Amino acid sequence: MPGRHDLVVVGGGTAGIIAATTAARLGARVVLVERDRPGGDCLWTGCVPSKSLIAAANTAHRMRTSAAFGITPVEPRIDFAAVMAHVHGAIARIEPADSPDALAAAGVRVVTGTGVFTGPDEIRVEGERLRFRHAIIATGSSPAVPPIPGLADTDPLTSDTVWDLTELPARLIVLGGGPIGCELGQAFARLGSDVTIIEAADRLLPKEEPRAGDALSAALTADGVRVLTSTTVTTATGNADGTTLSVSGPGSASTLSADRVLAATGRRPSTGKLGVEAAGVRLDERGHVAVDAKLRTTNRAVHAAGDVTGTLPFTHVAGIHGSIAATNALLVPTRSLDHEKIPWITFTDPEIAHVGLTEDQARQRHGDSVRVRLLEHDRLDRAITEHATRGFTHVVLDSNHRVLGATIAAPRAGEMIAELTLVITRRGRLRDLASIVHAYPAWTDSVWNTAVAEANTALQNPPLRQITRALLRLRRLRP
Numbered sequence: 153m154p155g156r157h158d159l160v161v162v163g164g165g166t167a168g169i170i171a172a173t174t175a176a177r178l179g180a181r182v183v184l185v186e187r188d189r190p191g192g193d194c195l196w197t198g199c200v201p202s203k204s205l206i207a208a209a210n211t212a213h214r215m216r217t218s219a220a221f222g223i224t225p226v227e228p229r230i231d232f233a234a235v236m237a238h239v240h241g242a243i244a245r246i247e248p249a250d251s252p253d254a255l256a257a258a259g260v261r262v263v264t265g266t267g268v269f270t271g272p273d274e275i276r277v278e279g280e281r282l283r284f285r286h287a288i289i290a291t292g293s294s295p296a297v298p299p300i301p302g303l304a305d306t307d308p309l310t311s312d313t314v315w316d317l318t319e320l321p322a323r324l325i326v327l328g329g330g331p332i333g334c335e336l337g338q339a340f341a342r343l344g345s346d347v348t349i350i351e352a353a354d355r356l357l358p359k360e361e362p363r364a365g366d367a368l369s370a371a372l373t374a375d376g377v378r379v380l381t382s383t384t385v386t387t388a389t390g391n392a393d394g395t396t397l398s399v400s401g402p403g404s405a406s407t408l409s410a411d412r413v414l415a416a417t418g419r420r421p422s423t424g425k426l427g428v429e430a431a432g433v434r435l436d437e438r439g440h441v442a443v444d445a446k447l448r449t450t451n452r453a454v455h456a457a458g459d460v461t462g463t464l465p466f467t468h469v470a471g472i473h474g475s476i477a478a479t480n481a482l483l484v485p486t487r488s489l490d491h492e493k494i495p496w497i498t499f500t501d502p503e504i505a506h507v508g509l510t511e512d513q514a515r516q517r518h519g520d521s522v523r524v525r526l527l528e529h530d531r532l533d534r535a536i537t538e539h540a541t542r543g544f545t546h547v548v549l550d551s552n553h554r555v556l557g558a559t560i561a562a563p564r565a566g567e568m569i570a571e572l573t574l575v576i577t578r579r580g581r582l583r584d585l586a587s588i589v590h591a592y593p594a595w596t597d598s599v600w601n602t603a604v605a606e607a608n609t610a611l612q613n614p615p616l617r618q619i620t621r622a623l624l625r626l627r628r629l630r631p
């Protein structure tokens with residue numbers, strides 16, 4: 153039909169940009185609709201600013217904690233405005249790759265405005281009517297401030313607004329001990345804020361192995377952060393001196409005051425005013441766009457990608473979703489993603505990296521045959537050389553010695569998880585890694601050590617022992 157676009161993508165974050173550029177590369181006529189500026193959460197308010205802030209905070213931390221290396225520690229003078237200039241400088245250096253000019257050069261027409269479905273094959277953007285053969289919803293998510301009485305009136309910070317701070321809050325309460333709360337809580341503490349993290353669950357990072365939350369709690373406490381788990385906030389009041397929260401935790405109720413509160417208690421999908429009903433696109437009970445394994449929605453002409461699908465809210469997932477949705481829509485719908493083989497990293501110190509099933513999930517699915525190979529890093533040479541021995545490598549195995557999941561806590565855990573991801577993706581055994589030589593003393597030595605331990609255990613099984621002993625006896629017969 154004339155005037156119809158091959159593909160209209162709504163939302164110009166990672167998922168939308170990758171979907172649109174993939175489609176353009178295939179030769180499609182593609183329009184990207186973005187209400188704000190392309191780049192999305194990752195570039196403007198998520199990964200890029202948070203990792204930049206963490207880099208500054210960790211530099212300050214190393215200055216304070218150098219004594220163990222024989223270097224006189226110093227208390228750094230934090231110029232918060234300069235720290236924020238560094239954060240915004242990193243955004244500015246990365247932004248051109250996602251800019252409207254870069255997208256136009258890639259063959260994508262960018263339309264600025266809010267996209268609303270007005271039919272099963274039509275989207276309106278500020279009066280412009282865009283008819284499509286295919287559409288991809290990639291509208292992402294936004295911070296969800298918890299419905300605590302009085303909290304909204306105290307103007308809590310969120311991961312959207314924290315980057316506009318011009319002064320370091322002297323006292324900061326972080327609501328939520330998930331990835332955002334832990335990453336930003338530790339960073340602000342290392343930059344000099346007096347930080348309290350309040351987490352409703354009984355440990356930090358409740359989606360991770362319990363020992364990950366414990367390791368992080370110990371590290372945060374060493375940084376001077378007050379970690380309150382199993383604790384909830386009942387009311388909030390604000391005045392010129394800041395915010396006061398009534399909290400209820402183990403054993404007692406009390407009040408806590410701070411200059412600012414950062415709400416890091418999860419996110420909600422951006423589907424509210426999208427007009428999905430007009431397009432025949434079903435939302436799930438939490439408001440995410442319901443998709444099948446091939447990212448198809450209930451309207452066969454519409455796919456969805458990234459945070460808005462409620463699968464795994466990470467940039468690397470959004471990117472691969474964008475690519476899958478574009479090729480499935482425009483070519484043949486053959487691609488899908490196994491979300492159980494996706495790694496993720498919480499960029500605290502130590503980093504917490506994870507892939508696959510936790511031990512608990514593995515036991516629920518595979519029963520008592522599940523085994524764990526654990527290496528505490530106080531036995532890892534590299535960790536000892538760096539005074540970073542609080543971490544661990546925790547690998548979950550099935551009865552066939554295959555790797556089901558892994559969690560690593562270490563300064564370079566994010567890099568270390570890659571080879572275990574490869575093993576899980578290939579449905580491999582941990583001991584297969586034993587024969588692959590790892591350079592000493594890289595941090596990946598910990599993964600290799602667990603693999604070698606597996607191989608050594610395999611050598612102890614009775615048939616193999618009989619063979620090796622028989623061979624030894626034969627060798628002894630030779631003169």
Ligand SMILES: Cc1cc2nc3c(=O)[nH]c(=O)nc-3n(C[C@H](O)[C@H](O)[C@H](O)COP(=O)(O)OP(=O)(O)OC[C@H]3O[C@@H](n4cnc5c(N)ncnc54)[C@H](O)[C@@H]3O)c2cc1C
Pocket residue numbers: 162163164165166167168185186187188189190191192193194195197198199200202265266267268290291292293311332422425426457458459460464465466467468469470499
């Ligand atoms: C503080 C923080 C740190 C993070 N750190 C990491 C990390 O280290 N690693 C990692 O993998 N992930 C991290 N994430 C998560 C990551 O940022 C998200 O998973 C990712 O950005 C999601 O991409 P997306 O394209 O699905 O959505 P988004 O990036 O949210 O993009 C959606 C876009 O759609 C636009 N939009 C919405 N509705 C409409 C509409 N109706 N019309 C037009 N446009 C619309 C929005 O303006 C936005 O630009 C972090 C998140 C936060 C908040």
Ligand SMILES: NC(=O)c1ccc[n+]([C@@H]2O[C@H](COP(=O)([O-])OP(=O)(O)OC[C@H]3O[C@@H](n4cnc5c(N)ncnc54)[C@H](O)[C@@H]3O)[C@@H](O)[C@H]2O)c1
Pocket residue numbers: 298327328329330331332333335350351352353357358383384385416417418419464465466496497498499
């Ligand atoms: N390094 C990374 O990849 C990275 C970093 C930051 C964020 N992210 C992504 O962004 C998503 C959102 O992060 P998040 O940390 O906001 O969400 P989250 O859902 O992962 O964690 C929120 C935490 O807040 C707690 N909580 C909820 N309500 C509470 C309340 N009223 N009081 C106290 N605690 C409460 C929850 O128990 C949970 O532990 C994450 O799921 C993550 O995938 C990724």
